[in-house]
Amino acid sequence: MTLEAYIAFCIAAIAIVIVPGPTVTIIIANSLKHGTRAGLLNVAGTQAGLLVWMAIAIAGLASAITYMGVWFDVLRIAGAAYLIWLGIKLIRSKGQLTAAAATAPRGGFFFQGFVVILSNPKVLLVFGALIPQFISKDGDYPNQLVLLGLSFMVIATVFDSLYAFAAGNAGSWLSQKRVRFVEVSSGLCLIGGGLWLALRGR
Template sequence: MIDAAVLWTFVLACAAIVVVPGPTVTVIIANSLRSGSKAGFMNIAGTQFGLAIMIGVLAFGLQAVVSIRGEIFDYVKLFGAAYLIYLGIMMWRSNGALANPDEMRTKKRSMNGYFWQGFFVIWSNPKALFFFGAFIPQFIVVEGNASVQTIILGGIFMIIGAVGDGIYALAAGRTGSWLTQSNIRLIERISGTALIGAGIWLALTKRA
């Protein structure tokens, strides 16, 4: 099974990724500012549904890769470690700016509408599935069942993501005053540093 130290590294990396606003968080914040936290929570529910499908697809795909050619999986892991470092560098280079809700042209929707908006936003981002394909394999133990491990790790990511997104939705629904560029910039730097460190640690671990 998954080593405890590796699992905690995974949790830390998930938190670092989730806390930085991306396309889905931007939509959640925009809708929460305009229509209240409930709209943002429905976005989150749709996003979680989309993530569950992605993780299911990835789980069976990884199992096939491990079964057919184990050494290919090693290269996937090394590539993923490099990708974590790349994400960390990109976070450091970000300017901390959230999209302006007034420029997003979000409109009033039914609660079901917000749900499906969240679902389609996550699936319309091609980087999402690519990210999972590079991120989760870092923490898979080849000797174990890749599908089961992927589902477990994916579930942990979903929980952390739901909590992080929920905080944004709740805060934006009540007051968006704390969502300043300087605050987001600080979050990006802290998260970027954590991801770079995690990527380097994982790369060195794979070589050992």
């Protein structure tokens, strides 16, 4: 691909990453309640999930989804239910800032980030619609896909980590009332994302 096409992809990837979605919401919420380390573990988990998505894309995303058939729908519904559950849990929280007052997710923050990214609609957008537009038909498909996939991962790591650091440091001066507002807003966003994922179909 040309340098211009690669730069255009990076700009598009940044635009997608910086818009808060399920992944960013979880990173911010956990960084506020458990500290920056929890948010960074979420980020690490999302990167592991992105590697899985890239492997699926290399194998052929469309054909993989068709082959999986009903199991892809099961994964989609399970992911949607998980997002809704996380949203309800956030809404029911009491805005407590200390780590002792908040319970870490089962399986840890890394696994939570991994699960959330697997059901994140943004990733379907990136690997199913965005990346194919920038791949040259005359070039080597797998190598181009790996380059763009890894570039997206780097961009996501940088900006998601910035969210984690910002939220983690903010936790020291945010009042309980403001944290409660963030929790409710984040919870509603997660529930909305889960409902959208469940109703959109394949």
